[in-house]
Amino acid sequence: xxxxxxxxAKKAVYKQIADYIENGISTGLFSxxxxxxxxxxxxxxxxxxxxxxxxxxxxxxxxxxxxxxxGSGTRVSTDIWGISHKRIPNWGRYMEDGxxxxxxxxxxxxxxxxxxxxxxxxxxxxxxPALLPHKQFQSIMADIPFLDHLGYDHPHGNEALxxxxxxxxxxxxxxxxxxxxxxxxxxxxxxLHLIIQCLLxxxxxxxxxxxxxxxxxxxxxxxxxxxxxxxxxxxGVNPDDVIEFxxxxxxxxxxxxxxxxxxxxxxxxxxxxxxxxxxxxxxxIPIIEDDPYSLTSFNGEVSSMLKSMDxxxxxxxxxxxxxxxxSGLRIGWVIGPSNVxxxxxxxxxxxxxxxxxxxxWAANEFLKSASFNNHIHMIRKELxxxxxxxxxxxxxxxxxxxxxxxxxxxxxxxxxxxxPVNEQQLLEESMKRGVSxxxxxxxxxxxxxxxxTFGREETxxxxxxxxxxxxxxxxxx
Numbered sequence: 001x002x003x004x005x006x007x008x009a010k011k012a013v014y015k016q017i018a019d020y021i022e023n024g025i026s027t028g029l030f031s032x033x034x035x036x037x038x039x040x041x042x043x044x045x046x047x048x049x050x051x052x053x054x055x056x057x058x059x060x061x062x063x064x065x066x067x068x069x070x071g072s073g074t075r076v077s078t079d080i081w082g083i084s085h086k087r088i089p090n091w092g093r094y095m096e097d098g099x100x101x102x103x104x105x106x107x108x109x110x111x112x113x114x115x116x117x118x119x120x121x122x123x124x125x126x127x128x129p130a131l132l133p134h135k136q137f138q139s140i141m142a143d144i145p146f147l148d149h150l151g152y153d154h155p156h157g158n159e160a161l162x163x164x165x166x167x168x169x170x171x172x173x174x175x176x177x178x179x180x181x182x183x184x185x186x187x188x189x190x191x192l193h194l195i196i197q198c199l200l201x202x203x204x205x206x207x208x209x210x211x212x213x214x215x216x217x218x219x220x221x222x223x224x225x226x227x228x229x230x231x232x233x234x235x236g237v238n239p240d241d242v243i244e245f246x247x248x249x250x251x252x253x254x255x256x257x258x259x260x261x262x263x264x265x266x267x268x269x270x271x272x273x274x275x276x277x278x279x280x281x282x283x284x285i286p287i288i289e290d291d292p293y294s295l296t297s298f299n300g301e302v303s304s305m306l307k308s309m310d311x312x313x314x315x316x317x318x319x320x321x322x323x324x325x326x327s328g329l330r331i332g333w334v335i336g337p338s339n340v341x342x343x344x345x346x347x348x349x350x351x352x353x354x355x356x357x358x359x360x361w362a363a364n365e366f367l368k369s370a371s372f373n374n375h376i377h378m379i380r381k382e383l384x385x386x387x388x389x390x391x392x393x394x395x396x397x398x399x400x401x402x403x404x405x406x407x408x409x410x411x412x413x414x415x416x417x418x419x420p421v422n423e424q425q426l427l428e429e430s431m432k433r434g435v436s437x438x439x440x441x442x443x444x445x446x447x448x449x450x451x452x453t454f455g456r457e458e459t460x461x462x463x464x465x466x467x468x469x470x471x472x473x474x475x476x477x
Contacts, residue, residue, distance in 0.1 A: 003020055004046060004047065005017055005020075005046060005048065013048060013052055014052045014053075014055035014056040014059065015056070015059065017042075017046065017048075017052065017053065017056035018056040018057075018059040018060050021036065021056070021060060021065075021066075022060065022063075022065055025065065025076055030076050031076065032076050032077075032078065033075060033076055033078050034075060034076050035072075035073050035074070035075045036057075036066065036073070036074045036075060036076070038073060038074075039053045039054055039057065039074075057074050061074075064077055065077055099222060100218070100219075100222045101218035101221055101222045102218065103216075103218060104216060104218070104442060106424075106427070106438075106439060106441075106442055107216060107438075107442060109427070110123050110427075110436055110438060111124075113431050113436055114436055116434075118434055119431070119434050119435065119436055120434055120435040120436070120457060120461055120462075120464060120465035120468065121436055121453075121456045121457060122435060122436060122437050122452045122453055122454070122456070122457065122462070122465050122466075122469075123436040123437050123438045123451075123452075123453055124436075124453060124456050125262065125323070125411060125412070125453055125455070126322070126323075126327045126455065126456055127323070127326070127327070127379075127411075127455050127456070128455065128456055128457060128458065130382075130458070131378070131379060131382055131383075131455070132325070132326050133325060133326070133366065133371065133375050136366060136369070136371045136375070137326075137362060137366065140362055140365045140366060140369075141362065144361075149357070150357065152353050152354050153354050153355065153357055153360070154354070155345040155346070155348070155349050155354060156179075156180070156182060156183050156184065156341065156345050157182070157183060157184025157185075157333070157354070157355055157360060158184065158355070158357060158360040158361065158364065159179060160361075160364050161184060161331075161360045161361075161363060161364040161367075162179035162182045162184065162333075163179050164364050164367050164368045165179075165182055165333055165367070166178065166179055166182070167368070168367055169319075169335070172295060172302060173291075173294065173302060173305050173307075173308055174304065174305070174308040175305055175307050175308045175317065175335065176308075177335050180338050180341070181335055181336060181337065181338050181341055182333050182334070182335055182341065183333060183334045183341045183344050183345050183348065184331065184332070184333050184355050184360060185320075185332045185333060185334060185348065185355070186330045186332065186352070186355060187320050187322055187327070187330045187331070187332040188290060188292060188318045188319065188320040188322065188332040189332070190332065190348070191318045191320075191332050191333070191334045191344075192214075192217070192219065192288075192290070192318065193219055194334070194344045194347050194348060195288060195316060195318075195334070195344065196219055196220065196223050196225070197223065197347060198343050198344055198347050199253070199286075199340070199343075200223060200225060200252060200253060201224075202223065202224030202225070203224060203225075203226065204225050204226065204252040204253070205225070205226040205227075205228060205249045205250060205251055205252055206220065206225050206226070206227055206228070206251065206252060206253045206254070206255060207227075207228040207229075207230050207242060207245055207251045207253075207254050207255070208220075208227060208228070208229065208230065208255045209229075209230055209232045209236075209237055209255070209256065209257065209261065209444075210229035210230055210231050210232060210444040210445055210446070211232065211263055211264060211414075211440060211443035211444035211445075211446065211449065212229075212232075212255070212257070212261075212262070212263075212443055212444060213257065213262040213263065213443065214255050215227075215229070215442070215443050215444045216442045216443055226249070228245050228249060228251065229444060229445055230242065230245070232261060232264055232266060233266070234266050234405065235266070235268060235269040235272055236256075236258060236261065236266055236267065236268030236269060236272050237256065237268065237272070237276070238272070239272055239275040239276050239278075239279055242254065242276070242279055242285075243279060243283075246283055246285065251283075251285050252285070253285065253286050253287075253288060254276075254280070254285050254286070254287045254288065255287075255288045255290065256268070256276070256287060256288065256289055256290065256306070257289075257290045257291070257292075258273060258289065258291070258303070258305075258306060259291060259293050259294040259297075259303055259409065259410075260293040260294070260296065260297075260407055260408070260409040260410025260412075261410075262292075262293075262410070262412055263412050263414050263438070263440070263443050263451035264405060264407075264412075264414040265405055265406075265407025265408075265409075265410050265412050265413060265414055266405065266407070267303060267408065267409070268303075270303070270304060273303075273304065273306055273309065274309065276306065277306060277309055277310060277314065277315075280314040280315070281312055281314060285314075286314055286315070286316060287306060287314055287315045287316070288315075288316050288318065289305065289306045289307055289315050289316070289317045289318065290318050290319075291305060291317065291318065291319045292319065292320060292322065292323040292324075293323055293409055293410040293411070294409070295324050295376055295379075296323065296324065296379060296380060296383055296409045296410055296411070297380065297408065297409040298380055298383065298384040298387070298408050298409055299408065300377075300380060305317065307335060313336070313337045315336070316334060316335070316336040316340065317334070317335040317336065318332065318333070318334055319332065319333060319335075320332030320333070321363060321367075323410075323411065323455075324375075324376065324379060325363075325366065325375070329359050329362070329363055330355075330359060331355075331359055331360065331363045380409075383409075383410075383411060383454070383455060385459060386454040386455065386457075386458075386459055386462060387406070387407065387413070387454055389454070389459035389462045389463060390413055390452060390454045390462050390466065391404070391406055391413070392463075393462060393463045393465075393466035393467070394413075394415070394466065396463075396466075397466050397467050397469075397470035398415075398466065398469075398470050398473070400418070401417065401418055401419070401470070401473060402415040402416060402417055402418060402450075403415065403416045403418065404416070411453050411454060411455030411456075412451055412452070412453050412454075413451070413452045413453075413454060414440075414449065414450075414451055415449065415450045415451075415452065416448060416449050417448045417449070417450065417473075419477070420447075420448060421448075421473065421476050421477060422476060423439040423440075423441060423447065423448075424439075425476050426439075426472060426473060426476040427439060429472035429473075429475050429476050430468065430469055430472040432472070433468040433469075433471055433472050434468060435465045435468040435469050435472070437450050437451065437452055437469065438450070438451045438453075452466075
């Protein structure tokens with residue numbers, strides 16, 4: 001056999017062998033029902049251990065490509081061609097080879113477990129049902145007018161909604177912008193995807209916070225980007241770190257979550273915000289400002305957005321209604337230079353021909369109503385009560401086990417475990433006891449941290465959840 005596996009390749013040797021045999025079946029090198037070389041013979045020909053061939057054959061058997069019978073060897077499956085003699089696609093291989101990577105296994109595990117209604121959810125970044133404006137939206141939908149246009153809307157999104165957003169960001173965040181500089185997206189997540197796909201290329205170096213929600217997103221790796229991690233302290237990212245990284249790596253884009261950062265809950269100081277803008281202008285590095293939480297400020301004071309201080313068009317500002325109204329609305333937006341917005345809008349048109357008119361209409365009606373301001377005041381009050389409840393639970397059940405940062409807004413608390421523990425085992429123990437959290441490694445390089453979310457459950461349920469977690473922690477040691 002002339003072919004040999006490449007031992008320097010990232011793909012495991014047994015997978016290379018499985019791919020080679022599968023390709024040989026497709027091209028006719030190995031015909032249907034033909035017997036493949038024995039494990040010992042193939043191992044000798046390829047210069048690998050027999051266990052490697054066993055793993056390769058096991059892989060092919062799991063995909064239905066070969067049949068293995070004791071005493072008869074391994075042969076190409078008799079059913080591989082189907083009754084019509086047409087090849088059945090190897091969907092498992094297609095899924096493995098796709099360029100868009102799946103979520104981290106830990107993230108998939110947590111999301112799957114949260115579908116169980118008996119699990120106390122201290123992991124999902126969404127609001128409790130009681131905090132959603134159900135009655136207001138029922139009233140809005142009951143008064144829905146006759147819509148004379150049900151076709152595709154403006155490429156940037158519904159004009160009335162964009163005009164309302166200009167007033168909204170001016171009133172609450174001191175951002176001055178025209179409707180032409182806004183693109184409506186399917187939540188902040190789509191905005192992030194569009195920016196990465198349209199403004200960056202494989203091999204580009206970007207900088208994100210460490211820890212960071214962005215670290216958990218496979219979209220950066222799928223796009224072939226090199227990611228640098230900027231440490232976060234109680235005042236956010238240190239601007240000096242950006243300068244040092246840029247000298248060595250030539251940063252192409254900077255991703256920041258300045259207000260009640262996910263997962264730490266910290267707020268970047270005004271001094272650092274101004275310095276970040278100065279660095280951005282001096283070095284020509286665009287900043288992506290992700291702002292889902294600023295309006296949740298418990299004392300009602302909203303910090304100066306980077307975008308509100310941006311005099312040169314260096315900042316692309318992303319926000320949404322997911323964390324303050326309802327995640328299911330899927331209403332987000334990007335604010336930036338008009339030519340950039342045009343580029344992103346063109347890409348969005350290719351993906352979905354623009355956003356659905358109905359959630360845009362509902363969002364516009366609620367945003368411009370008096371109910372919105374009352375709703376924000378309610379959200380702040382309720383979230384603060386939940387924050388206080390989880391902090392009280394820490395002091396009751398985990399005082400000797402964790403250190404934590406008390407946020408002044410947002411929905412997350414970042415905890416450091418005082419003693420090392422196997423996070424996978426801890427997560428499994430917690431799941432058994434019916435409570436979910438997110439291990440810190442999902443968000444960055446540091447281990448021994450945990451993110452709890454207090455926006456999803458009621459105060460008494462939060463208390464029970466932390467009690468269950470404390471029992472799981474004790475059992476994991």
